[in-house]
Amino acid sequence: MVRKISLLILSVSILVVGAISFSKLGYWDKSIRVFRFSADEPFSGRVGGDHGARGDFAGRETHNVANTNKPDGLMQKSEPQNRERNRTGSFRGDMRNGDGHGRGELQSGGKIRLKNVSLFLAVFASFTIMTLYFYKGICHMRKRNAMKECIEENE
Amino acid sequence: MLLLMDPRSFYGLPFHEWAGLIIGIFFILHKVLNWGWIKKVTLSFFRKCSGKARFNYFLDIFLLAGMIIMILSGIAIARTIDFSWLKLGGSHMFWRVIHTSSCYITLVLFGIHLGLHWNWVLQTLNIKKSINGKEN
Numbered sequence: 001m002v003r004k005i006s007l008l009i010l011s012v013s014i015l016v017v018g019a020i021s022f023s024k025l026g027y028w029d030k031s032i033r034v035f036r037f038s039a040d041e042p043f044s045g046r047v048g049g050d051h052g053a054r055g056d057f058a059g060r061e062t063h064n065v066a067n068t069n070k071p072d073g074l075m076q077k078s079e080p081q082n083r084e085r086n087r088t089g090s091f092r093g094d095m096r097n098g099d100g101h102g103r104g105e106l107q108s109g110g111k112i113r114l115k116n117v118s119l120f121l122a123v124f125a126s127f128t129i130m131t132l133y134f135y136k137g138i139c140h141m142r143k144r145n146a147m148k149e150c151i152e153e154n155e
Numbered sequence: 156m157l158l159l160m161d162p163r164s165f166y167g168l169p170f171h172e173w174a175g176l177i178i179g180i181f182f183i184l185h186k187v188l189n190w191g192w193i194k195k196v197t198l199s200f201f202r203k204c205s206g207k208a209r210f211n212y213f214l215d216i217f218l219l220a221g222m223i224i225m226i227l228s229g230i231a232i233a234r235t236i237d238f239s240w241l242k243l244g245g246s247h248m249f250w251r252v253i254h255t256s257s258c259y260i261t262l263v264l265f266g267i268h269l270g271l272h273w274n275w276v277l278q279t280l281n282i283k284k285s286i287n288g289k290e291n
Contacts, residue, residue, distance in 0.1 A: 134270075
């Protein structure tokens with residue numbers, strides 16, 4: 001019984017943390033962004049609802065903001081320059097970090113920041129828990145219905 | 156592993172791209188090696204099949220599609236690895252939006268997939284004894 005209660009508390013806490021992470025990451029907006037995307041739309045970097053961890057790396061590249069407003073030909077011209085810059089291992093000025101301090105996050109160095117990873121992990125775990133309990137609930141209902149039918153047949 | 160693929164969190168963009176490429180290759184290899192099983196399950200899908208098995212099958216199809224889109228869009232927006240010779244077309248922004256959305260959706264699908272196979276995971280790790288001998 002104690003085990004069951006502790007598992008239940010753990011599951012509920014995972015679900016709560018998952019829900020918070022889901023809203024912090026702006027998960028829904030970013031998931032359905034592809035269905036709203038139009039090529040003519042100017043790139044705004046972030047889509048609404050993203051004011052927490054600012055977990056999306058899409059749209060954080062300032063030079064790409066400029067590139068999206070250029071015709072394809074111009075973009076292709078500037079692409080080798082970007083590649084050359086990236087080959088040197090420096091992404092400074094291109095990408096800002098998740099906390100808004102700017103610069104250097106995507107350098108090729110060995111910096112590990114687990115904040116975003118934990119947010120993604122929480123969302124992942126909460127969907128796993130939800131599915132698990134949903135499936136258990138369905139199985140339980142089926143069993144109950146089967147038992148009811150069995151009892152009715154016997155009667 | 157997917158969670159560690161965030162370019163802002165784990166060793167930067169070069170690691171993200173190389174690890175993504177390696178995982179993508181292994182994923183395709185995994186599907187090729189299990190092609191016989193996929194064929195068998197596809198054929199049995201149209202005969203008698205349980206609801207759970209059907210749902211799992213659809214989920215696996217969506218996961219496969221998500222992974223393929225993720226790999227393709229990742230190739231299209233790659234910076235440290237030069238894939239320009241593939242000429243995938245489309246704007247950088249277009250592929251970037253597709254990459255982000257497919258990653259987010261696929262992560263959720265993987266969560267659901269794990270939830271549905273949780274008993275199998277526990278049995279494999281010897282945490283829970285098998286009740287029916289096998290799942291599904």
